[in-house]
Amino acid sequence: MSIVVHGRDLQGLLAPCLESVTGQLPPEVELVTAAVGENAQDVAVRHGGVVVPLPDGTTDAAARAAGAERARGTWLWFLSAKDRLLPGGPQAMLARLADVPDEVDVVLADHLRSTWRETDTTGADARLLARVGRRDLPIGEAPAPDLLRTAPLLGNRALRASFWHGRRERLGDPDEMYAARAALLLADRVACLEQPVVDVRELRPESLPPVTAQERYALVDAYERLQLLMQHEGTPAGPRAVLYDLMATGTLRVVAREKMPDAVAREFFHRASAAAVRWEPEGYRRPGGLEGIRRRLLEDDAYTKYRAFQAANHRRRDARAALREGKKRVGGKVRDLRYHRALREPVDANLAVFSAYWDRAVACNPGAIAAKLTELAPHIRPVWVISKANEALLPPGTDHIVPGTRRYWEVMARAKYLVNNVNFPNAVVKRPDAVHLQTHHGTPLKKMGLDQLDYPTAAQGLDFDALLARIDKWDYSVSANSHSTRMWEHAYPSHYVSLDHGYPRNDVYYRAGAADIRAVRDRLGIAPGRRAILYAPTHRDYEATWTPRLDLAALTERLGDDTVLLVRGHYFYGAAASPLAGLRRTGRVIDVSAYDPVEELALASDALITDYSSIMFDYANLDRPVISYADDWDTYAKTRGVYFDLMAEPPGHVARTQDELTELLATDAWRDAASAKARAHFRRRFCEFDDGRAAERVVRRVFLGEPEHALPPVLPLDARTPAPTPEEATA
Numbered sequence: 020m021s022i023v024v025h026g027r028d029l030q031g032l033l034a035p036c037l038e039s040v041t042g043q044l045p046p047e048v049e050l051v052t053a054a055v056g057e058n059a060q061d062v063a064v065r066h067g068g069v070v071v072p073l074p075d076g077t078t079d080a081a082a083r084a085a086g087a088e089r090a091r092g093t094w095l096w097f098l099s100a101k102d103r104l105l106p107g108g109p110q111a112m113l114a115r116l117a118d119v120p121d122e123v124d125v126v127l128a129d130h131l132r133s134t135w136r137e138t139d140t141t142g143a144d145a146r147l148l149a150r151v152g153r154r155d156l157p158i159g160e161a162p163a164p165d166l167l168r169t170a171p172l173l174g175n176r177a178l179r180a181s182f183w184h185g186r187r188e189r190l191g192d193p194d195e196m197y198a199a200r201a202a203l204l205l206a207d208r209v210a211c212l213e214q215p216v217v218d219v220r221e222l223r224p225e226s227l228p229p230v231t232a233q234e235r236y237a238l239v240d241a242y243e244r245l246q247l248l249m250q251h252e253g254t255p256a257g258p259r260a261v262l263y264d265l266m267a268t269g270t271l272r273v274v275a276r277e278k279m280p281d282a283v284a285r286e287f288f289h290r291a292s293a294a295a296v297r298w299e300p301e302g303y304r305r306p307g308g309l310e311g312i313r314r315r316l317l318e319d320d321a322y323t324k325y326r327a328f329q330a331a332n333h334r335r336r337d338a339r340a341a342l343r344e345g346k347k348r349v350g351g352k353v354r355d356l357r358y359h360r361a362l363r364e365p366v367d368a369n370l371a372v373f374s375a376y377w378d379r380a381v382a383c384n385p386g387a388i389a390a391k392l393t394e395l396a397p398h399i400r401p402v403w404v405i406s407k408a409n410e411a412l413l414p415p416g417t418d419h420i421v422p423g424t425r426r427y428w429e430v431m432a433r434a435k436y437l438v439n440n441v442n443f444p445n446a447v448v449k450r451p452d453a454v455h456l457q458t459h460h461g462t463p464l465k466k467m468g469l470d471q472l473d474y475p476t477a478a479q480g481l482d483f484d485a486l487l488a489r490i491d492k493w494d495y496s497v498s499a500n501s502h503s504t505r506m507w508e509h510a511y512p513s514h515y516v517s518l519d520h521g522y523p524r525n526d527v528y529y530r531a532g533a534a535d536i537r538a539v540r541d542r543l544g545i546a547p548g549r550r551a552i553l554y555a556p557t558h559r560d561y562e563a564t565w566t567p568r569l570d571l572a573a574l575t576e577r578l579g580d581d582t583v584l585l586v587r588g589h590y591f592y593g594a595a596a597s598p599l600a601g602l603r604r605t606g607r608v609i610d611v612s613a614y615d616p617v618e619e620l621a622l623a624s625d626a627l628i629t630d631y632s633s634i635m636f637d638y639a640n641l642d643r644p645v646i647s648y649a650d651d652w653d654t655y656a657k658t659r660g661v662y663f664d665l666m667a668e669p670p671g672h673v674a675r676t677q678d679e680l681t682e683l684l685a686t687d688a689w690r691d692a693a694s695a696k697a698r699a700h701f702r703r704r705f706c707e708f709d710d711g712r713a714a715e716r717v718v719r720r721v722f723l724g725e726p727e728h729a730l731p732p733v734l735p736l737d738a739r740t741p742a743p744t745p746e747e748a749t750a
Contacts, residue, residue, distance in 0.1 A: 020047065020048045020049075020092045020093065020094040020095075020096060020109075020112065020113060020116060020177065021048070021049050021050075021051055021086075021087075021090035021091060021092030021094070021095055021096070021180070022040055022044075022048060022049070022050050022051070022096045022098055022104075022109070023051045023052075023053060023083060023086035023087060023090055023095055023096065023097050023098065024036060024037060024040065024050065024051070024052045024053070024063075024086070024098045024099075024100055025052075025053040025055075025079060025082035025083045025085075025086050025097060025098070025099065025100060026053075026055055026059070026079055026082055026099055026100035026101070027055045027056050027058075027059050027075075027100060028054075028056065028058045028059040028062055028100065029100060029101050029222070030101070030222065032100065032101040032220065033054075033058075033059055033062045033063070033100045033101075034062050034065075034066070035103060036098065036099075036100055036101065036102060036103055037050075037052065037062065037063065037066040038066070039103035039104045039105075039218075040066075040098070040104055040109070041066050041067060041068070043104070043106065043107070043108070043109055043110070044109065045109055045110060045113060047113065048092070048109055048113065049068065049069065049090070049091060049092060050066075050067070050068030050069065051068060051069040051071065051086045051089050051090050052066070052068055052069070052070050052071065052086070053071045053073055053082040053083065053085045053086035053089075054070055054071065054072055054073060054100075055073045055074070055075065055076075055077045055082055055100075056073075056074070056075045057075075059100065060072045069089055069090075071085050071086055071089050073085055078193055079099070079193075079195070080191055080192065080193040080195075080198070083097050083173070083191065084187070084191045087180075087183060087184070087187075090180065092180060093179065093180055094116055094126075094177045094178065094179055094180060095177065095178050095179075095180050095183050096112065096174075096176075096177045096178075097173040097174060097178075098174050098217065099174055099219075101220045101222065102174050102217055102218060102219050102220055103217070103218040103220070104216065104217055104218075105131065105215055105216055105217060105218055106568070107214075107216075107568070108214075108215075108216035108217060109216075110570060111128075111212060111214045111216055112126065112128060112177055112212060112216055114572065115128075115210065115212040116177060118153075119155055119210045120155065120208075122155070122207050122208045123155045123179070123206070123207070123208045123209065123210045124178065124179045124182040124202075124205075124206035124207050124208065124209070125176050125177070125178055125179070125182070125202050125203060125206040125209045125210070126176060126177045126209075126210045126211070126212055127148065127166060127169060127175065127176045127203070127209060127210070127211050127212070128148075128175050128176065128177075128211070128212035128213075128214065128215070128216045128217070129142035129143065129144050129145055129148055129175065129212065129213055129214060129215040129216070130142065130143055130144070130170065130172070130174065130175040130215050130216065130217045130218070130219050131143065131215045131217070131218045131219070132218075132219050132220075132221055133218050133219070133220050133221070134220075134221050138218065142213070142214075142215040143170055143215075144168075144169040144170060144175075145213060147165055147166060147168055147169050148166075148169070148211045148212070148213045149213055150162045150165065151163060151166065151209075151210075151211045152211070152213075153210075153211075154210075154211075155208045155209065155210040156208060156209060157206075157207065157208055157209070158203050158204055158206065158209060158254070158258050159254065159255035159257055159258055161257060163209060163258075164257035164258040164260070164261045165261060166203055166209060166211070167200055167203055167204075167258060167261045167262055167265065168261065168265065170219070171195065171196040171199040171200050172195065172199055172219060173195055173198060173199050173202075174217045174219060175216070175217055175219075176199065176202060178190065178202055182202075182205075182206065186201075186205050189201045189205060189248065190202055190205070192241075192244075194237060194241040196238070196241055197241040197244060197245060200245055200262070201245065201248060204245070204248060204249060204252065204254055204258060205248075205252065230277075232279075232280075232283045232286070235273065235277075235279060235283060235287050236286070236287060236290055238269070238270065238273065239270060239287065239290045239291050239294055242262075242265075242266040242269070242270070242294060243294050243297075243298070245262055245266075246259075246262070246263075246266075246294075246297075246298040249262065256300065259300050260300050260303065263295075263298055263299065263300055263303065266291075266294060266295070266298070267291075267295050267314055267317060268310075270287070270288075270291035270294070270295075270317075271291070271313055271314075271317060273287065274287060274288055274291070274325070275329060284322075285322050288317070288320070288322040288325065289320055289322070291317060292317050292318060292319070292320035293320075295314075295317050295318050296318055299318075309332065312328065313325065313328070316328060357425060357428055357429070358428040358429075358431075358432055358446075358448075361428060361429045361432035361433060362432045362448055362450065364432065364433055365433075366433060366434070366435050366450060366452050366453060367433045367434060367435060368435045369398055369399050369400055369435070370399070370400055370402065370430070370433055370434045370435055370436070371389075371392065371399050371400065371401050371402070371434060371435065371436035371437075371438060371722070372401075372402050372403075372404060372420075372430060372431060372434040372436065372437045372438065373385045373386075373388070373389050373401055373402070373403050373404070373438045373439075374403065374404040374438070374439045374440075374441075374443070375439070375440050375441075375460075376440065376441065376460065377406075377441055378404045378405055378406040378409070378422060379405075379406065379409055380405070380409060380412065380413075380615060381403055381413065381414060381417060382615055382616055383440045383458070383460050383524050383616075384440050384458035384459070384460065384497060384522055384523045384524045385438045385439065385440055385458055386524070386616070387523035387524045387526060387527075387713075387714045388438060388456075388458065388523050388714055388717055388718060389401045389403075389438075390714070391523065391714035391715055391717075391718045392718055392722060395715065395718045395719065395722075395723065396718060396722050396723055399436070399722055400418070401418065402418045402419060402420055402430055402434070403417055403418070403419040403420075404419070404420055404421075404422060404427070405417075405419045405420075405421060406421065406422060407421050407422075422444075431443075431447055432448070432450075434453065435452070435453055435454060436453070436454050436456065436721070436722065437453060437454070437455045437456070438456045438458065439455075439456075439457065439458070440457075440458045440459060440460040441460070442457075442486075442489040442490075443455075443489070443492070445485055445488065445489065447492075449491075449492040454494050454495070454721060455492045455493050455494050455495075456493075456494065456495045456497070456717075456721055457493045457495065457496045457497065457515070458497045458522075458523070458717075459496070459497060459498075459503070459507070459522075460633075461632075461633025461634075461636070461637075462499055462500060462502065462503050462633050462636035462637075462705055463502075463503060463506045463507075463510070463633070463662055464631055464633065464661055464662060464663070464665060465477070465631065465655075465659045465660060465661055465662075466510070466659065466660030466661065466662065467506065467507075467510040467511075468486065468490075468507075468510030468511045469483060469486075469487075469509075469510055469511070469512070470506075470509065470510045470660065471660065473660065474658065474659060474660040476560045476658045476659065477560050477658070477659050477660060479560070487513070490511045490512075490513045490515075491513050491514070493511075493513060493515035494515055494516065495515055495516050495517075495518050495720075495721055496511070496515045496516070496517050496518065497518045497520060497522065497523075497713075497717060498517055498518060498519050498520070498708065499521055499522040499525070499636065499705070499706075499707070499708055499709055499713075500636075500704065500705050500706070500707040500708060500709075501519070501707055502662075502663075502704065502705060504517045504519055506662055518716075518717060518720060518721075519707075519708050520708055520713050520716035520717050520720070520730070520733075521707075521708035521709040521710060521712070521713030521716070521733065522637065522708075522709060522713055523713045523714035523717055524616075524618060524637070525618075525637050525640050525709040525713065526709075526711045526712065526713055526714050527618050527622070527742075528618070528621070528622070528637070528640040528641050528709070528711070528741055528742055529640070529709075529710060529711030529739060529740065529741060529742065530711055530742070531622050531742040532742070532743070533743050533747065533748035533749075534748075535622065535742070536622050536623060536742065536743060536745055536748040537748050537749065539619045539620075539622055539623040540623045540745060543585070543609060543611070543614075543620075543623055544609070545583055545609075545623060545745075547749045548749065549581055549582070549583055550581055550582045550583070550625050550626075551582075551583050551584075551585055551623055551624045551625055551745065552582060552583070552584055552585065552624060552625060552626050552627070552628060552684070553585045553587065553611075553620050553621060553623075553624035553626070553627050553628070553638075554569070554571075554584050554585065554586045554587065554627075554628045554629070555587040555617075555620075555627065555628075555629050555632055555634050556568065556588075556629060556630045556632060556648075557629070557630055557631050557632035557633075559651075559655065559659075560658060560659055568630070568648070568650055568651070569648065569677055569680070570677060571584060571586065571608055573677070573681075574677065574680070574681060574684075575607035575608060577681050577685060578607075578681075578684055578685060580606075580607065582607070582684070583606070583607055583608070583609060584607065584608045584609070585609050585611045585620055585623070585624060586608055586609070586610055586611065586612070587611045587612050587614070587617065587620065588612040617634065618637075621634070621637065621638050621641060622641070622742055623745065624643070624745070625643065625644075625744065625745055625746070626643055626644040626645070626646065626689055626690070627643070627644070627645045627646070628645075628646045628648055628680070629645070629646075629647065629648070630647065630648050630649055630650075630651075630652075630655070631647075631649070631652075631655055631659075631661075631665065635647070635670050636705045636706070637709075638670075639670050639698060639701055639702045639705060639706050640702070640706050640709050640741060641741045641742060641744075642698065642702065642741050643744060644671050644672075644689050644690045644694050644698070645669075645670040645671040645698060645701075646671055646672050646673075646674060646680065646683060646684075646689060646694075647665060647666075647669045647670065647671065647672070647673045647674070648674050648680055649665065649666065649673055649674070649675055650674075650675055650676065650677075652665065652666060652675075668700070668701065668704075669697055669701070670697060670698050670701040670702075671689075671694040671697050671698050671701075672688065672689065672693070672694050672697070702736060703736060706736065707733075707736075708733050710733050710734040710739050711734075711739070712731045712733075712734075715730075715731060716730045716731060719731075
């Protein structure tokens, strides 16, 4: 494949564009930069690859064509100089290209959009691409016509080089919308890739030259030329109906949303009207409702009536918005009234509210504490806060409340105990006789709380004043080790009491037996004797979506059928399309991103591969090998901030490249004496309070009021016996 970066160095964006390519360039991919102007050429030369120097004033279309002429790849992927490839994008595209038959001319992928303010976190075209899935289809075969509705860009599709050169007159059109949609119309077959592979940067309109009248009219012209193309090619009715709909909707959107002089807007409307009448498909029926009225006014070339209709709609919308806002204010006042009325009621000494991971599930330290509570203090009634979206996933019979409901505020007001591994909303009042227990959800390697002030990437969107107000509500803070205690007190300075009792969620690592481990492996489909390696990377603040940093296909191929990878993406990326779909069918990869609890995955595995995730501290309790795959440690440490140098004090072997990791796993080095020595040092430091009785200590101290000296003492590390390994469990 040839990645053809093209254009000017607009607003200094070419360098990060090229870095996004060169930082992950597989050997079977070449970089060709069609650099317009001296500045772009200087940047391109510094980043390597093939550089095609072009004079100032060269259009994007001419730059694409010049780059394509120098490209040697079987496939061409055009990337605007302002955009970026997402991590794992080239590998994902390559894998998809390798999987398509020779009849496929276009592979259409998903993308993200970013502005100066923010970046989308989910693919813009995911729904449309998912309908096609792994099939390859001609554009006329359902549901492929709807692919014309995907963003009309060249950066979100790869074109077979022979297809490009054979149809260069059409595909090299100056209008990118035309070229992108013509590619789908002309292709013999189209395949899809649901993973977002490119970040399309939308520049602030105020930073760009004003759009001329002729550029406005060019949109109508481009749609008409697409209609002519379909007429010439004998395109089936399905795509023609979709494109007609896009033309009508798209041109009306320009009139409604873009600021144009009235004369330009009137002429644009007139041209769009003529196109709508000229190309209306036979038997076409207008949509109903307001959109149908707009279409009729367009077909009638009734510009003045259209403007009056829009103005009336705006007035109605404004009136409805004002009414909604009024109702919202009234609703808020009613909620506040009910909540504050409930706050005047006595605290229910036998009521405890639990939440984990922003109301996602019964999980983590709160889950382990709630379970122990039913054993040691059954008179205290646990109620879980669960979001509406996750309500159906609750274990049967779980008493719960949904945020924002009437019962939610009543329970939050009356509860004696409030337990969370993050923070409760700002609106939750701290009553003098209520107890707030902060359990946290990991040992900190990365900077947290106020320590993020010096790291804007990590602190983006944080309101530190509000954070401090939430911290001031804590009565207790649970800690797994002295390192955590010090870091929490530094990052979250307030009056709470630190409970050096261990993490309750880690009790299972000393409580589980051989039968438990066999049962988990059976549920996961891991055969006895097969090595299972858990791969659990962390979230990166500087990445929009999660993509494995490893070439999992190559790794599993090298390790063979005797090894299975349990791959778990960070829960921050739970809504993103899984990049693992193509590997599941091999049987060597199991996607466990949605599997809960994570502790069971740890028990089922023989070793852990992670980067900077806090799972390493928990997993170390099992005294099993941990490998740190730290290919971007310097970047992570610089952008996120860290409390200690993991490279100097790792839990086991460190691999900085995939080759190093593969070598460790392909030999016995992953569990050698050096690994055990590093792990022993790591366990002494970070498994300090975890001994299998953390939940009991927390319940006795917080819920039963027992004094510190009466609690079960923490067992010394050498006196603890972790759960058996999978090998021991099957012996």
